[in-house]
Amino acid sequence: xxxxxxxxxxxxxxxxxxxxxxxxxxxxxxxxxxxxxxxxxxxxxxxxxxxxxxxxxxxxxxxxxxxxxxxxxxxxxxxxxxxxxxxxxxxxxxxxxxxxxxxxxxxxxxxxxxxxxxxxxxxxxxxxxxxxxxxxxxxxxxxxxxxxxxxxxxxxxxxxxxxxxxxxxxxxxxxxxxxxxxxxxxxxxxxxxxxxxxxxxxxxxxxxxxxxxxxxxxxxxxxxxxxxxxxxxxxxxxxxxxxxxxxxxxxxxxxxxxxxxxxxxxxxxxxxxxx
Amino acid sequence: xxxxxxxxxxxxxxxxxxxxxxxxxxxxxxxxxxxxxxxxxxxxxxxxxxxxxxxxxxxxxxxxxxxxxxxxxxxxxxxxxxxxxxxxxxxxxxxxxxxxxxxxxxxxxxxxxxxxxxxxxxxxxxxxxxxxxxxxxxxxxxxxxxxxxxxxxxxxxxxxxxxxxxxxxxxxxxxxxxxxxxxxxxxxxxxxxxxxxxxxxxxxxxxxxxxxxxxxxxxxxxxxxxxxxxxxxxxxxxxxxxxxxxxxxxxxxxxxxxxxxxxxxxxxxxxxxxx
Numbered sequence: 001x002x003x004x005x006x007x008x009x010x011x012x013x014x015x016x017x018x019x020x021x022x023x024x025x026x027x028x029x030x031x032x033x034x035x036x037x038x039x040x041x042x043x044x045x046x047x048x049x050x051x052x053x054x055x056x057x058x059x060x061x062x063x064x065x066x067x068x069x070x071x072x073x074x075x076x077x078x079x080x081x082x083x084x085x086x087x088x089x090x091x092x093x094x095x096x097x098x099x100x101x102x103x104x105x106x107x108x109x110x111x112x113x114x115x116x117x118x119x120x121x122x123x124x125x126x127x128x129x130x131x132x133x134x135x136x137x138x139x140x141x142x143x144x145x146x147x148x149x150x151x152x153x154x155x156x157x158x159x160x161x162x163x164x165x166x167x168x169x170x171x172x173x174x175x176x177x178x179x180x181x182x183x184x185x186x187x188x189x190x191x192x193x194x195x196x197x198x199x200x201x202x203x204x205x206x207x208x209x210x211x212x213x214x215x216x217x218x219x220x221x222x223x224x225x226x227x228x229x230x231x232x233x234x235x236x237x238x239x240x241x242x243x244x245x246x247x248x249x250x251x252x253x254x255x256x257x258x259x260x261x262x263x264x265x266x267x268x269x270x271x272x273x274x275x
Numbered sequence: 276x277x278x279x280x281x282x283x284x285x286x287x288x289x290x291x292x293x294x295x296x297x298x299x300x301x302x303x304x305x306x307x308x309x310x311x312x313x314x315x316x317x318x319x320x321x322x323x324x325x326x327x328x329x330x331x332x333x334x335x336x337x338x339x340x341x342x343x344x345x346x347x348x349x350x351x352x353x354x355x356x357x358x359x360x361x362x363x364x365x366x367x368x369x370x371x372x373x374x375x376x377x378x379x380x381x382x383x384x385x386x387x388x389x390x391x392x393x394x395x396x397x398x399x400x401x402x403x404x405x406x407x408x409x410x411x412x413x414x415x416x417x418x419x420x421x422x423x424x425x426x427x428x429x430x431x432x433x434x435x436x437x438x439x440x441x442x443x444x445x446x447x448x449x450x451x452x453x454x455x456x457x458x459x460x461x462x463x464x465x466x467x468x469x470x471x472x473x474x475x476x477x478x479x480x481x482x483x484x485x486x487x488x489x490x491x492x493x494x495x496x497x498x499x500x501x502x503x504x505x506x507x508x509x510x511x512x513x514x515x516x517x518x519x520x521x522x523x524x525x526x527x528x529x530x531x532x533x534x535x536x537x538x539x540x541x542x543x544x545x546x547x548x549x550x
Contacts, residue, residue: 004289012314014279014291039287057468060542193332193496219494219502219542221468226501227494254542262540267335267494267529 009224062088064218076150082138084155085111087123095250154187182236193225216263284499337363338530351425357413359430360386362398370525429462457511468500491538
């Protein structure tokens with residue numbers, strides 16, 4: 001018997017992976033959570049029927065949501081991730097020696113627990129002494145802090161279910177206020193081929209609050225269309241002024257200093273979404 | 276009833292599009308050819324069960340296989356496309372005023388005829404006075420010409436079926452010989468996520484013949500993984516030296532001069548494939 005998992009990426013598109021087994025399936029307090037073993041991409045975390053991460057392509061998302069902001073900031077010390085319970089962003093953040101504390105605020109404890117069990121290569125840094133894991137509402141956490149973080153990464157699911165509040169002006173203003181005077185935020189902002197309106201809307205909302213707002217792209221095969229965007233809001237430092245002759249002190253599989261700059265060069269139809 | 280077309284992109288991956296109808300299906304002398312109407316991507320050309328092009332995302336592939344070489348060359352006059360019977364590359368080529376003749380050499384006449392019928396927005400330039408369409412073996416055509424073309428684009432299917440000869444050292448040498456002293460070739464070279472070995476092999480073969488060999492990337496949602504590569508071989512001009520402040524004299528939806536340069540900045544794991 002062949003078993004296939006299919007994500008309906010849109011009403012009209014299906015993405016199917018052959019699987020060898022279902023490792024875990026559960027309805028948590030917040031969402032449906034499945035962990036499956038795929039032949040193509042290794043272990044895959046699925047939330048509410050949508051691929052969140054896989055062993056074999058997770059490096060793209062986690063490196064690109066983290067290193068662009070962390071290398072744009074001259075010396076990030078306090079870094080926070082909202083969502084991202086698999087721990088992949090945290091693993092990248094603690095590669096930066098300046099970081100003193102990396103705080104993960106994940107609303108769903110089961111994502112963290114099951115990622116530790118089934119995705120050890122992604123979650124491996126969650127017990128690092130610099131890392132703090134809080135199981136609480138990210139929006140509430142942000143609203144309780146002022147002038148506190150250097151970098152905030154919004155590593156959310158799609159704007160449905162528990163993540164819907166992470167795409168509002170109100171939230172971005174709270175993020176702005178929770179950042180120090182030269183702080184930077186990055187939020188995953190979906191695919192230009194599939195979610196063009198969302199990208200335009202987020203850009204308007206974030207650029208209404210942050211003096212520097214930039215969109216950048218990365219190629220993530222297991223996400224709809226394979227092309228993914230991130231929206232960066234910065235109070236002071238512009239990511240396109242990063243010196244791309246910088247030498248990294250850590251290993252990466254996707255991010256390079258030159259790609260950091262290149263990722264902001266957008267296809268024409270994506271540039272047009274930001275007008 | 277819902278109808279879905281599924282391409283098995285690898286043994287372990289399926290890509291499915293909801294379709295409203297099958298416009299045409301035929302076994303030509305060379306391959307299985309299907310033209311279907313998809314809800315997500317509009318009309319789709321499928322050869323031997325693999326998506327070749329669609330109305331809604333074709334612009335990426337056709338702009339990126341064409342404009343990088345044509346803008347690297349200072350004044351391309353004679354340009355040739357092998358394969359590419361849908362006419363998309365030809366449409367982009369004749370946007371360049373320096374081009375005097377664009378020759379399409381397509382082995383399968385039915386691809387051209389059916390693209391004219393069902394993909395008018397892609398094939399629209401095939402009757403342009405500067406365009407010559409030849410129905411013959413591209414390898415034979417290339418081997419009969421020496422020091423003749425300024426730019427040759429290898430717009431092939433995957434290295435199976437009729438295209439297998441387009442991935443050999445022998446063929447690349449013939450392309451080199453058919454190019455003028457400052458000629459440039461570009462060949463589509465599949466996905467770094469799915470066809471890593473092919474990319475390495477092609478790079479070795481082409482760099483063994485051409486003094487300048489460069490890989491660049493573009494995001495094509497209907498191709499496996501969504502990330503696609505092109506290998507450029509050049510006798511003289513280096514595409515990364517292109518002046519990205521150049522103003523285009525024609526409209527594009529993906530290609531921009533800045534993206535021309537950025538497309539050569541590769542993710543680390545892709546850089547490593549070329550070592």
